[in-house]
Amino acid sequence: xxxxxxxxxxxxxYGAHIGCADxxxxxxxxxxxxxxxxSGSGKSTLLNCMAGHLPPDAGQVVFDTxxxxxxxxITMSEPERRMLxxxxxxxxxxxxxxxxxxxxxxxxxxxxxxxxVGERHYGDIRGKAxxxxxxxxxxxARVDDRPTTFSGGMQQRLQIARNLVTGPRLVxxxxxTGGLDVSVQARLLDLLRGxxxxxxxxxxxVTHDLAVVRLLADRLMVMKSGRVVxxxxxxxxxxxxxxxxxxxxxSSVLQV
Amino acid sequence: MTDYNFAYLDEQTKRMIRRAILKGLAIPGYxxxxxxxxxxxxxxxxxxxxxxxAAVLTPDDTFKVIDQGADDTTNAVSIRTFFExxxxxxxxxxxxxxxxxxxxxxxxxxxxxxxxxxxxxxxxPEPLRFLEPRESETRKMHSLEEYGLMHxxxxxxxxxxxxxxxxxxxxxxxxxxxxxxxxxxxxFDNPKLGDMPAIQLFGAGREQRIYALPPxxxxxxxxxxxxxxxxxxxxxxxxxxxxxxxxxDEVIMDDQGGRMFVCSDTDYCEARRAAGHKGKDAA
Numbered sequence: 001x002x003x004x005x006x007x008x009x010x011x012x013x014y015g016a017h018i019g020c021a022d023x024x025x026x027x028x029x030x031x032x033x034x035x036x037x038x039s040g041s042g043k044s045t046l047l048n049c050m051a052g053h054l055p056p057d058a059g060q061v062v063f064d065t066x067x068x069x070x071x072x073x074i075t076m077s078e079p080e081r082r083m084l085x086x087x088x089x090x091x092x093x094x095x096x097x098x099x100x101x102x103x104x105x106x107x108x109x110x111x112x113x114x115x116x117v118g119e120r121h122y123g124d125i126r127g128k129a130x131x132x133x134x135x136x137x138x139x140x141a142r143v144d145d146r147p148t149t150f151s152g153g154m155q156q157r158l159q160i161a162r163n164l165v166t167g168p169r170l171v172x173x174x175x176x177t178g179g180l181d182v183s184v185q186a187r188l189l190d191l192l193r194g195x196x197x198x199x200x201x202x203x204x205x206v207t208h209d210l211a212v213v214r215l216l217a218d219r220l221m222v223m224k225s226g227r228v229v230x231x232x233x234x235x236x237x238x239x240x241x242x243x244x245x246x247x248x249x250x251s252s253v254l255q256v
Numbered sequence: 257m258t259d260y261n262f263a264y265l266d267e268q269t270k271r272m273i274r275r276a277i278l279k280g281l282a283i284p285g286y287x288x289x290x291x292x293x294x295x296x297x298x299x300x301x302x303x304x305x306x307x308x309x310a311a312v313l314t315p316d317d318t319f320k321v322i323d324q325g326a327d328d329t330t331n332a333v334s335i336r337t338f339f340e341x342x343x344x345x346x347x348x349x350x351x352x353x354x355x356x357x358x359x360x361x362x363x364x365x366x367x368x369x370x371x372x373x374x375x376x377x378x379x380x381p382e383p384l385r386f387l388e389p390r391e392s393e394t395r396k397m398h399s400l401e402e403y404g405l406m407h408x409x410x411x412x413x414x415x416x417x418x419x420x421x422x423x424x425x426x427x428x429x430x431x432x433x434x435x436x437x438x439x440x441x442x443x444f445d446n447p448k449l450g451d452m453p454a455i456q457l458f459g460a461g462r463e464q465r466i467y468a469l470p471p472x473x474x475x476x477x478x479x480x481x482x483x484x485x486x487x488x489x490x491x492x493x494x495x496x497x498x499x500x501x502x503x504x505d506e507v508i509m510d511d512q513g514g515r516m517f518v519c520s521d522t523d524y525c526e527a528r529r530a531a532g533h534k535g536k537d538a539a
Contacts, residue, residue, distance in 0.1 A: 079400045086404075101387075101408070108412050115411065116404025122414055122480040144415050 002064055004029045004202050005050070005170060010059035012045050018226040019045035023059075025221065025231065029169070032196060032203045034217030034234060036210060036249065042226035043206040044174055050204065051091050051172045052081045063088075063170070086116050090163035094175035096155035099162070100147045106133060106158055107143040113166045132161040136191060153184035157191065164195060171196075171203040177212055189215050210253055214238060222246045263310040263343040269293055273311035273466070277457060280468035285434030286398075287381050292464040302335060302360060303461030305377035309358045312373055312457070313339065318346040320354035325362040325503070325520030332360075351523050361424070363445040365502045365524040368454035370471060376439045378460040381467065383427045383437040403435045406478055414483055423488065429476045436467065436475075443477065444489045444503045450475035492517040495537030497528035 003026035012019035020042035027033050035043050048054040050061050052073055061073045066088065073081055085091070093099035100109055110129035111119075119125055130140045136157040138150075147155050156176065163171065176192065177185040193216055196203055205216060213220055213234055220237045222230040222245065230243040241247045261267065269291075276290035295303040313319065319339050323332040327349040335358060336347050348354050351366040358375040368374060384394045387405045397403070406427050413421045426443035430436050438449055439458060449456070449469065456469040469475065479485040490504040495516040502524055504517040516537050519525035529538070 082400060082402065104408060104412055105415055107415055108408050111411055112404060112408050115407040116402065120407070120481050122411065123482050125411065126415070 001028055003027060004064050006062040007050060008060045010046060010049050010056050010061065012049050012054060012056045020226045023228055027202055027204065029202055030200045031219065032205065032217045034213030034220045035204065035206045035223060036208060036213055036220065037223035038208065041223040043223055047172055047174055047204065047206045051089065052085060086113050087166055088169050090168040090171040092159055092163055092171065092173040092176050094178045096159045099159040100155060102146065102148050105144045105146055109147065109158060110162045110165050113162065117166060128165060132165050136161040153180055153188060156180065156188060169202060171201055173203060173205045175207050176205065177209060192216060210238065210250065222249065260342045263313045263339065265293065265307065265310045270311045273307055276466040277308065277311065277468060280466050281470045284469055284473050285430030285436040285467060287465040287467045289464055290466050292461045295461065299462040300379060301331060302377040304459030305358050305375050306335060307461060308375045308457050308459035308466060309356060313343055313345060313356055315345065317355045318348050318353055320348050320351065320357045322357065322362060322364065323360045326522045328522065349523050361440050362520060363441060363448045365521045368452060370453040372454040374454050374456045376456065376458045378439040378458045381437055381458065381460040381463050381465040383435050398434060406435055410478060410480065420479065420483055427478050429478060430469065431474050442503055444487045446477045447487050490517055493535060494519045494525060495535045497525045497533045498535035499528055
């Protein structure tokens with residue numbers, strides 16, 4: 001089987017300081033990869049480099065495009081990369097406000113990606129938006145309400161709906177459950193797990209919450225000071241951590 | 257004559273503006289940045305239009321200024337006087353006799369010809385501005401032809417009002433490429449933008465942008481398949497000249513609810529009345 005995303009030697013420096021160094025891995029279709037590590041370990045830098053938001057200093061991000069097969073997204077032209085960004089890729093921000101248009105109704109938010117790829121039938125767009133609101137458990141009657149009137153958890157679910165409406169194959173998530181209370185987190189995780197399984201999505205999830213990767217991720221990478229210190233199956237890494245830092249990370253989780 | 261150079265601006269400035277105009281004509285709908293000068297009038301009164309007019313005027317031209325269709329409002333009168341004094345050109349109120357027409361918020365009812373130039377005053381040239389505040393981002397969107405956001409605005413209109421409620425500054429796509437703000441003309445005028453024999457120039461003074469439509473350019477108003485574009489006007493006839501095909505202003509007559517609808521294009525209305533047409537409110 002051909003990997004959906006193949007990352008080779010991604011390096012990003014901020015002057016003398018290392019953002020992330022020499023990160024390589026393959027992601028196969030339908031697989032969920034978790035990236036964990038402490039604050040400042042380079043998780044978000046890596047994610048932004050892969051999603052095309054930051055230009056890396058070295059390395060390749062080869063994506064298996066629908067039309068032309070495997071292609072390096074770092075060297076491809078900007079229009080192509082932005083096209084990927086609104087069709088086959090999705091990016092879920094930690095703060096829903098970064099990923100939503102707060103002045104536009106929920107329906108408009110979900111419909112934006114559809115209109116961006118050329119959908120021009122109001123009834124169809126609205127139908128799909130309503131359908132997606134229901135799939136992320138938002139009352140369809142709120143389709144014309146602005147996200148400012150939504151709770152934090154609803155905003156996050158709306159952001160997910162907005163990203164998944166064009167049927168992407170790869171989702172980048174940056175701390176998708178950060179800033180939500182635990183019961184809302186649990187519902188969101190449940191929803192995400194369902195969507196990932198139903199749609200056969202591949203996903204890369206950056207988080208410092210080990211419970212999130214335990215629930216969602218098939219494989220896990222542990223990062224420290226910009227480098228991957230340990231990688232493997234999620235259960236293997238979490239239950240039998242080998243590297244000193246992974247052991248510290250796992251033992252730091254409070255048991256209630 | 258006066259101590260001013262012809263048409264107020266110095267020759268180097270006019271050359272700079274002409275270069276921007278030529279570039280604009282070469283890339284229809286593209287906003288060309290230019291070094292807008294301070295003019296002896298406040299921003300928002302037509303500083304962009306005045307600079308474009310100054311750059312295209314020649315001593316043989318006949319100049320006409322309209323403001324919301326009228327020749328006799330403050331803005332129109334002061335700009336007309338300005339060019340009478342600084343350029344000494346002939347001025348007129350008759351659309352057919354003018355070779356350069358500067359306009360604020362209307363296109364004349366009478367069809368224009370290949371011998372004419374229409375100069376628009378533009379307050380905000382960027383159609384995406386209220387959706388995307390970052391100039392760096394809107395420029396990128398124009399260059400990569402990412403115009404999905406424009407339809408989000410129309411979507412919001414329909415979801416809130418049941419129809420596309422944008423009634424002026426209605427966004428258009430030029431030659432299948434650039435999305436353009438036609439300046440705040442009523443959408444009734446949008447169909448006249450396309451295939452027009454006259455040159456259309458747009459000047460935004462404060463925003464320092466010039467854009468243009470060469471003659472016979474394809475201009476399409478954006479819409480949805482199930483909510484097509486509609487050029488709307490008040491459903492009445494002109495009270496003075498009885499015209500049913502012109503854009504109308506609603507004038508409140510008293511505090512008893514009395515009102516009257518009149519052509520916003522004063523020249524068109526006067527010409528019709530001179531030809532003997534009479535509306536129901538005509539004295």
